[in-house]
Amino acid sequence: MPKPIHGLLDSLIEQFAAAIAARARQLGGRHLDMRCRVEGCKNMSRGPRFGYICDKHRKELSAKEQREAREKWNAAHAKAA
Incomplete structure (x- = not known):
């Protein structure tokens, strides 16, 4: 004779797994723009740790010029709030 708790436990596990999968789909949509x-x-840049500036421009541009390039890019790509 099967125990009724197994059926209840199985359905609870399935609901929990579905909830986790739905949440993962919601969070998985953000992709960073890694271009210089x-x-x-x-x-391609090396990401936020290097200020989204490629290796070539990190060597050629001063810190001030890199900051100005980032500010100009941010102004051009600002989201309309």
């Missing part, structure tokens, strides 16, 4: 922030550059 210098205008006209099509190289």
Whole structure:
């Protein structure tokens, strides 16, 4: 004779798994734009740790010029609030 608690437990586990999967789909939509922030550059940057500036421009541009390039890119790509 099967125990009724197993059926209840199975349905609870399935509901929990479905809830976790739905939440994962909601959070999985954010993708970072990893392109270099210098205008006209099509190289990939190394991400936020390096200020979204590619290796070439990190060597060639001063810190001030890199900051200005990021500010210009941010202004051009600002979301309308």
